[in-house]
Amino acid sequence: MRARLPWMSLADRRRWRSARTVTDLGQCMADWLEGRIASWPGYQPNFGPDEETADLVPILAAVNHAGYLTTGSQPGLEGPGFDGSHWRQRAAVDGHISDPVLLRAIVNAADTAGLFIGMQDMIPDRTDSGLIVTTVDGEPYTWFGDRLSYRDLRTIWPTIHREAFHAVGTSVHLTLVSPEFGEDGQYLWKVLEEALAAVADLDTSEPACIVCGCTDANPCPGGCAWVAGVQSAALCTACRGQAPDDLTIHVL
Numbered sequence: 001m002r003a004r005l006p007w008m009s010l011a012d013r014r015r016w017r018s019a020r021t022v023t024d025l026g027q028c029m030a031d032w033l034e035g036r037i038a039s040w041p042g043y044q045p046n047f048g049p050d051e052e053t054a055d056l057v058p059i060l061a062a063v064n065h066a067g068y069l070t071t072g073s074q075p076g077l078e079g080p081g082f083d084g085s086h087w088r089q090r091a092a093v094d095g096h097i098s099d100p101v102l103l104r105a106i107v108n109a110a111d112t113a114g115l116f117i118g119m120q121d122m123i124p125d126r127t128d129s130g131l132i133v134t135t136v137d138g139e140p141y142t143w144f145g146d147r148l149s150y151r152d153l154r155t156i157w158p159t160i161h162r163e164a165f166h167a168v169g170t171s172v173h174l175t176l177v178s179p180e181f182g183e184d185g186q187y188l189w190k191v192l193e194e195a196l197a198a199v200a201d202l203d204t205s206e207p208a209c210i211v212c213g214c215t216d217a218n219p220c221p222g223g224c225a226w227v228a229g230v231q232s233a234a235l236c237t238a239c240r241g242q243a244p245d246d247l248t249i250h251v252l
């Protein structure tokens with residue numbers, strides 16, 4: 001076996017630096033998961049995904065391709081640790097989304113399936129706290145979905161382009177965790193598959209709100225309608241106050 005260099009190759013570095021959006025970073029992450037890139041900036045250089053997640057590579061690559069940039073995941077497992085302690089793991093995935101249509105599809109599928117959902121955006125009061133994903137001898141051991149500070153994000157994404165870093169920092173940090181420990185929670189990966197299928201089935205000619213991704217078939221909780229006079233995009237009434245600055249609204 002070739003020795004692993006302790007730094008990222010120039011080609012890999014260039015590839016990551018070419019990404020500008022969360023979805024671009026997702027393409028890089030899918031390439032890393034499938035072995036076409038040797039390193040990702042937040043992990044040991046020239047190491048591929050953990051052996052434990054090998055079975056999850058196809059679904060993780062698919063969600064990254066779709067625009068859910070995953071930075072952590074683990075299968076549901078239970079059993080003795082190397083020191084004889086008892087480990088229990090929940091199936092879990094952690095990452096970033098900026099595409100509102102994909103976010104809505106994943107959250108809806110996760111909610112229907114009864115998964116724990118952790119979400120953080122730019123508004124501190126709307127931050128969910130981290131979810132316990134591993135216990136050792138019954139004691140909480142690791143968490144997914146804790147609030148990420150600027151410093152945390154800098155540690156995870158040290159070398160990416162400024163625009164890409166900004167995109168990650170302003171995206172929604174989404175964590176899904178199976179309530180069940182062990183293999184019983186492995187249906188989480190099926191839920192992600194369903195969400196991707198739902199996005200693929202979307203009629204792209206059907207308007208979707210530019211802020212929240214709602215559609216006529218899948219409106220906001222409590223109901224919403226289309227804001228009239230919006231040029232070149234759809235905006236729903238629930239999101240009226242959050243329209244992007246560059247969206248032109250002609251008041252009728």
Ligand SMILES: [Zn+2]
Nearest residue numbers: 209212236239
């Ligand atoms: Zn909306």
Ligand SMILES: [Zn+2]
Nearest residue numbers: 214220224236
């Ligand atoms: Zn809406």
